[in-house]
Amino acid sequence: MFTQFFGNFLLNQNLVANWQLSEALELQKDTKLKLGVLAINAGFMTADQVNTVHSAQQRMDKRFGDIAVEMRFVTHDQIETLLNTQKTGHLLLGQALVDKGYMTNGQFEKALNDYKKLYSINDKDFSDVQNGKIEQVIKTFYHFNNFKYAKVFTEYVSLMFKNIIRFIGDDFSPLEPVTTNEFEAGWIATQTIKGKYNIFTAIDGNEEAFIEFSSRFAGEKFTDIDEYSQASVAEFLNLHNGLFTVNISNEQQAELELAPQTVQNNKIIKTSSEMFCMPICFPFGTINILLSNDIPQIV
């Protein structure tokens, strides 16, 4: 899941633009990982060495690995290790950006190292979705730190990302969150969680993003917003909130109840305390996750 935040990191560092990231998220599905990117990721080769091998490849008909070994940049064993490396998302994203010419190998190497350093995460964390460190990344990223519901919201969002990956797809990147008292919604599915914690939850998007999100969850192609596509987004939210309440119930012996979901269009959501709006960029558009400990007025 670190992959998704790596995309955001690239945006924040001004290494790529929003549209370039969207394009790369789309492209990564068909991207094949090159040995050079894997070698940089593993720390076996520097970007300069990879570039040297790439130039050499233009002059001779040899495989990347063979040249790299001949030039003594890597050993045979290291090449073997790389060939057995799992395809991990952040590498595919990096590869797609490099292939498109939006980033150089050098920029990719630096960004990856900076990112790992920032969150003190290693390669294993990157490929391990269950890793507890993701909660730390989320808590920091969303600035929940001083908030009353910081722990609950962190759990909520961690689970949300797992469920999005499980039911919608992993080709997304979270964008900078905003806090607000008033949110102008496009198409919005809402549900309230009641009990020990009272939480307003919602998923919002414009027509295009809402349709595609609903299509992915339902596993069928919707072309407009009808009762099926509305039910699909509402059901995703209900499913996620259900799993969340189960977790809270198991951890804290706190029973939480869910109110029925609603889907509305062109509404203003007003809260008296701050509401977190967490945009997520997909190739098909942006989806906003809303979270508040205040039950809002919807007008």
Next chain:
Amino acid sequence: MEVSKMKILLCDDSILVRKKMKQHINSLGCFNVFEAVNGIEAVNMYKENNPDLVFMDIVMPEKTGVDALKDILAYNKKAKVVMASSVGTQNHLKVAIETGAYDFLQKPIDFDSVTKIVTKVAKEGN
């Protein structure tokens, strides 16, 4: 009883969930499927049609699935009602079973479990 002779009532406020469930039950050879969108409709449709099996969502507007379950059991204490919910907390499970639910399904609904329940109820109907 043959699966094809069974009458099944689906109660869920999500049209998408009803559609997916109906498609699956049809694929098992059962076409006598009724749909209710809330607890009140579910109780009324149960009384009208006397289905062999009911799949009931818990979180619904108007009347919750648990309240509808109580009404259905008051009408027919042998009713077979399977509660389905995304909220699978211990308490929900406990309330559903104590109230007299036949079984409990956690959403997202696993269609293999639906098949097993339908087959089992069909056998019991013999």
